[in-house]
Amino acid sequence: MAVFPHYPLLTARLRLRPFTRGDVDAVYAYxxxxxxxxxxxxxxxxxxExxxxxxxxxxxVALEAEGDRLILAVDVGATGQLAGEVSLIWRSEEARQGEMGWxxxxxxxxxxxxxxxAAALLNIAFDQADLHRVFARCDAANAASWRLMERLGMRREAHFREHGLFKGAWDEEFYYAILRREWMAQRHSILPQ
Structure with missing residues (x-):
């Protein structure tokens, strides 16, 4: 599998594109x-930094081998402002698994x-990259992140309690995942038209 998306990726309100040197101040802002x-x-x-x-x-900006990362800037289409970033990491070639974040x-x-x-990235993961499963993880206290995973139709698969030290305190982490067939069955109800 080699994935070389055609940029920019356009959604109803956003433009996902490769980062440029001109993005430094906007990225530093968050x-x-x-x-x-x-x-x-x-x-x-x-x-x-x-x-x-x-x-x-x-x-x-492409997935050619296990471990590769696709990290894209997210611009608001109406204003061109950089709102954030999304990422897809090819975690396993054999198991056809990826990890996403934002x-x-x-x-x-x-x-x-x-x-x-994130929905646009899941389309890349399952359509172009032909992944079988995509997972995401977040701190259990990061309600905005795990609620986003649930809006995407991902299911909580694990809750790791005090599994490691993170910034000087015990970490609680949620793992969510979605299978290709699950995404394909529901994606039109999630993506804005």
Whole structure:
């Protein structure tokens, strides 16, 4: 399987595209925030760290081998503002499994943008990449994230209690997943028209 999507990917209200060097300030506007970093592995990033992260992401636009990442900027179509990012990681070639994630600026949360962008990514995962299963995970306290997974039709498969130290405290983590056949049966009811 090799997946080279044609960019930009357009949804009803969004444009998903590769990152560019010009995105540094917009990414720093959310990745530099403590409230955004709270549930991420990284602490808030400096502007220079954002620039380095974007430099890596510029080339993460296809899935050619297990371990590859597809990380896309999410622009609001009406304004062109960068609202956040979505990612799809090819976790297992043999089992045809992927992992997805998202990070959005708080100003763009609660508007359905993350659901719309994540649904577009699930279409890539199941249509173009022909994955069998996609999972996502989040801190159990991150209700916005696990509710998004549920809106996508994903089911909670695990709740790991105090399974590791995360930023100096015991971590509680939820794992959600969806199978290709489940997504195909429901995707038209989830995607905005």
């Amino acid at each position: 990745r530099g925030r403590e409230d955004v970093a709270r549930y991420l592995f990284d602490p808030p990033l400096s502007r220079n 954002c620039a380095m992260a974007i430099q890596q992401r510029i080339n993460q 990070i959005f600026h708080p100003d763009f949360q609660g508007k359905g943008f993350a659901s719309e962008a």
